[in-house]
Each structure stands twice: as structure tokens, then as C-alpha cells.
Amino acid sequence: MSLNPATLQLLSAYVDGELSAAERxxxxxxxxxxxRMQEIERSMRALGSAVRALSEAECARADFSGLADRVLxxxxxxxxxxxxxxxxxxxxxxxxGGLVAVAAAAFFVFRPVTPVxxxxxxxxxxxxxxxxxxxxxxxxxxxxxxxxxxxxxxxxASGVHRPTPLSPDKPGVQAPVPAQQRPRAGEL
Amino acid sequence: MLPVxxxxxxxxxxxxxxxxxxxRLLVERYQKKVYAVAFGMVKDREEAMDVVQEAFVKVHRSLxxxxxxxxxxxxxxxxxxxxxxxxxxxxxxxxSDSVEFDERIGHDLAEANLGAVSSQLGSNPExxxxxxxxxxxxxxxxxxxxxxxxxxxxxxxxxGLSYEDLAQVLDIPKGTVMSRLFHARAKVQKLLSxxxxxxxxxxxxxx
Numbered sequence: 001m002s003l004n005p006a007t008l009q010l011l012s013a014y015v016d017g018e019l020s021a022a023e024r025x026x027x028x029x030x031x032x033x034x035x036r037m038q039e040i041e042r043s044m045r046a047l048g049s050a051v052r053a054l055s056e057a058e059c060a061r062a063d064f065s066g067l068a069d070r071v072l073x074x075x076x077x078x079x080x081x082x083x084x085x086x087x088x089x090x091x092x093x094x095x096x097g098g099l100v101a102v103a104a105a106a107f108f109v110f111r112p113v114t115p116v117x118x119x120x121x122x123x124x125x126x127x128x129x130x131x132x133x134x135x136x137x138x139x140x141x142x143x144x145x146x147x148x149x150x151x152x153x154x155x156x157a158s159g160v161h162r163p164t165p166l167s168p169d170k171p172g173v174q175a176p177v178p179a180q181q182r183p184r185a186g187e188l
Numbered sequence: 189m190l191p192v193x194x195x196x197x198x199x200x201x202x203x204x205x206x207x208x209x210x211x212r213l214l215v216e217r218y219q220k221k222v223y224a225v226a227f228g229m230v231k232d233r234e235e236a237m238d239v240v241q242e243a244f245v246k247v248h249r250s251l252x253x254x255x256x257x258x259x260x261x262x263x264x265x266x267x268x269x270x271x272x273x274x275x276x277x278x279x280x281x282x283x284s285d286s287v288e289f290d291e292r293i294g295h296d297l298a299e300a301n302l303g304a305v306s307s308q309l310g311s312n313p314e315x316x317x318x319x320x321x322x323x324x325x326x327x328x329x330x331x332x333x334x335x336x337x338x339x340x341x342x343x344x345x346x347x348g349l350s351y352e353d354l355a356q357v358l359d360i361p362k363g364t365v366m367s368r369l370f371h372a373r374a375k376v377q378k379l380l381s382x383x384x385x386x387x388x389x390x391x392x393x394x395x
Binding site for chain 1: 208211212215216219220223224227228233236237240241244245248249322323326327330341342344345346350351366367369370373374376377380
């Protein structure tokens with residue numbers, strides 16, 4: 001058995017007592033034949049003993065008094081908000097549920113708004129009238145900047161509005177539209 | 189009256205149902221072992237003691253998720269190693285990429301005069317290592333290897349965990365345990381032979 005990494009790996013497992021009977025026999029044969037391998041084995045064992053000795057010396061210096069009380073003191077208190085969030089987030093279903101919720105929220109916030117057929121992008125800018133006036137002006141502004149001004153009569157006895165389009169008197173104001181294209185009272 | 193069982197599983201069951209005394213027994217049973225691993229990992233007494241505390245608090249908070257077929261101490265060590273790694277990362281001292289194992293180490297180990305490391309430690313390494321200078325050199329060598337190598341070496345040497353247990357604690361296959369442990373030992377021995385000033389053997393063919 002030559003001293004290559006695979007052999008040394010087996011030697012390391014041999015030191016740990018983790019080899020099968022066949023592997024152990026093979027390593028022992030190699031050990032008997034190779035003094036360098038014996039030195040490395042001694043070195044591995046010595047390192048283990050040295051690490052244990054250092055650790056024991058360190059533990060002898062450490063003060064464990066009151067440690068259990070400190071631990072119990074902490075666990076009997078309600079954990080802080082951050083700790084609770086951390087623990088909650090570790091639940092496997094939460095990240096998935098969270099992602100679904102975020103995706104759903106994002107869909108509703110950022111979904112494209114489909115314009116209403118016949119009135120694309122029209123918004124009511126303002127609607128006001130002087131108290132005694134018979135007619136109420138309604139300004140509809142399109143997304144392109146054009147405006148349509150309607151005068152809406154006060155409701156009569158039947159409660160139905162009768163919109164009366166005004167002629168535009170300045171650029172950018174559209175001409176009255178035919179009756180079939182006018183918005184119905186309910187749309188305003 | 190039958191004596192109250194105090195094996196780990198019984199204590200865990202009792203602690204789960206709110207028995208503080210049972211949990212205290214678990215803490216007292218394992219605090220020294222956990223501290224030894226924590227100190228070996230973080231190399232600072234105060235931080236190691238904080239790790240012990242944090243590990244037990246985490247254990248207590250996760251008692252309900254502890255599986256009956258698992259071993260308490262492998263679970264505890266797993267939590268401990270994770271807390272240690274968190275501490276080291278917070279400290280910004282992760283050096284895993286700078287000291288990754290490379291295949292040459294196996295050959296270096298074969299080439300280097302590593303037998304001399306054992307002769308430096310003598311026939312009684314437990315006693316020899318307590319000489320300040322040698323102890324410091326071993327500590328320094330341990331500090332220079334990657335956390336994953338240090339963790340596996342400490343768990344094996346300090347607590348004698350089997351390869352099966354190490355695989356569970358570190359969440360790696362058993363085959364990886366074998367190679368990682370060898371790499372850890374090889375790295376420490378090589379660093380140690382360098383710091384002890386042990387000369388490499390002359391190239392073959394020279395006297």
C-alpha cells in the first residue's frame with residue numbers, strides 16, 4: 001500500500017475505528033510494512049490527544065455557575081418580536097404562502113387597466129355648478145389631454161339628467177359628440 | 189416508588205411538557221461539552237459562553253420539533269455548530285475560501301516529515317501540549333483551517349462522535365465525513381509541522 005491520499009484517508013478512518021474488518025486488515029498490513037505510515041498514525045493519534053488536553057484545560061478555566069439559570073431565565077421570557085418573526089419564518093409553509101400573497105398583491109396593483117369600450121381613458125376632472133344654476137358643467141378629460149365639457153340639467157321630477165354638450169370655444173376642446181356616443185347619466 | 193428516568197429522551201419529553209427541572213438537567217449534562225466545541229470554534233471565552241446559552245435557548249424553543257427517533261446530543265451539536273458559524277460569520281472571519289483543502293495536501297502529508305510532529309508531542313501529548321508554546325501553536329493551526337474542517341475535527345476528537353453521528357450533525361454523507369476528517373487532520377498536521385520548524389525530508393536521491 002503506497003502513501004497516497006486514499007491510503008492516508010483509510011489510515012485516518014482506521015485511527016477512528018471506522019473501517020470494516022477487511023479494510024482494517026489491509027491497513028494493518030501496510031502499517032507493519034511502512035515505518036513512515038506508522039509515524040503518521042502516531043502523529044494523528046497524538047494530535048487527537050493534544051486537542052482533547054487543550055480543551056479540557058480550557059473547560060477547567062470556564063465558569064459554568066449560573067449558566068442553566070441564565071438559559072431558563074431567557075426561555076421563560078416571551079421571545080422578542082425579531083426572534084418570533086425568525087421562528088415563524090422557519091415554518092415551511094410560510095415562505096410559500098408569503099410569496100403567493102405578494103404575487104397576488106402585485107397582480108392587483110400592477111395589472112393593466114382595460115379601458116371601457118367607447119370611453120377610452122376618460123376621467124371626470126371636476127363637476128361643479130353655482131347653486132341657482134339650471135345646468136351643471138361636467139368636464140371630462142381624456143388621457144391625451146383633450147377635454148369634453150357637458151352641461152347637465154338639474155334632475156327633473158323623474159330624476160333623469162339630460163346632458164347638453166357645449167360647443168368648444170378653444171383649441172383642445174372637442175366638438176359635441178352625437179347623442180348615441182354621449183355618456184349616460186349613470187356613467188357619470 | 190419507581191425512580192424518575194433521567195435519560196435524554198425522558199428529559200426532553202418532560203421539558204416539552206414544561207418541566208424546567210428536566211431542562212436544567214439537560215443543560216447541566218451537556219454545558220461543558222457544548223462549551224468545548226464552541227470554544228474550539230470561536231476561540232473566545234465570552235463568545236463561547238454566549239454560544240452555549242444561545243444553543244440551549246434554541247433547543248428549548250424547538251423542543252416540539254425534536255423527533256423521537258433522533259439523538260438529543262446530535263441535535264444539540266448541530267444547533268451549536270450552526271450558532272458558532274453564525275457568530276464567526278457575524279465577526280466577518282469566514283476564511284473558508286482562502287484555506288480550502290486542495291489535493292496537494294494529501295501528497296504533502298505523505299512527503300512532509302509528519303512523524304516528527306508526534307515526536308514533538310512526545311509519548312505523553314496530553315502533558316506536553318500544556319507547555320504554553322506548543323499549545324498555542326496547535327490552537328493557531330486549528331484556527332487556520334476552514335470552519336467545516338475545524339467543526340468535524342473537534343466533534344470527533346472532543347466528543348468521539350461516530351461517523352454516523354457526524355454525518356447527522358453536519359448534514360453530510362458518511363463518505364464525506366471520512367474525507368473531510370482526513371483533510372482536517374492533514375491540514376492541521378501540515379501547519380503544525382511548519383510552525384514547529386520541522387524540516388521536510390530531502391528529495392529522493394539526495395543524502
